[in-house]
Amino acid sequence: MDSISTILFTLTAYLPDLIGLGIALIMLLGSAKPGRERRNAVVGITIMAISTLARMGLTFYQNSIFSSGAATSDVASMLNLFMAVHTALNLITIAGLLMVVWALCRATRAVDAR
Numbered sequence: 001m002d003s004i005s006t007i008l009f010t011l012t013a014y015l016p017d018l019i020g021l022g023i024a025l026i027m028l029l030g031s032a033k034p035g036r037e038r039r040n041a042v043v044g045i046t047i048m049a050i051s052t053l054a055r056m057g058l059t060f061y062q063n064s065i066f067s068s069g070a071a072t073s074d075v076a077s078m079l080n081l082f083m084a085v086h087t088a089l090n091l092i093t094i095a096g097l098l099m100v101v102w103a104l105c106r107a108t109r110a111v112d113a114r
Contacts, residue, residue: 006063014056021049024100037107044099051093058085 032038
């Protein structure tokens with residue numbers, strides 16, 4: 001029962017991000033005018049979604065390692081690795097967000113130029 005609750009808590013931690021990214025993707029594909037800006041925004045959202053899924057998978061793996069009762073020294077050394085990978089994935093998410101903002105800026109400048 002403990003492992004099921006851990007899985008559910010991990011899912012609920014990442015579910016709002018995934019729902020928001022899905023809604024943003026649907027809005028972009030459904031209402032944004034086709035072009036370079038929309039493609040860049042879709043790529044940015046896709047990068048963010050893949051990074052979120054990778055962070056969720058890493059959290060599942062991390063929780064399984066910790067709950068398996070690994071030796072304390074192994075867990076301590078792995079914790080630094082997990083934190084480094086989480087940081088890298090967060091930086092990838094930021095890159096995706098910047099792509100979306102960049103596409104938005106380009107789209108609004110194109111409207112202002114008309």
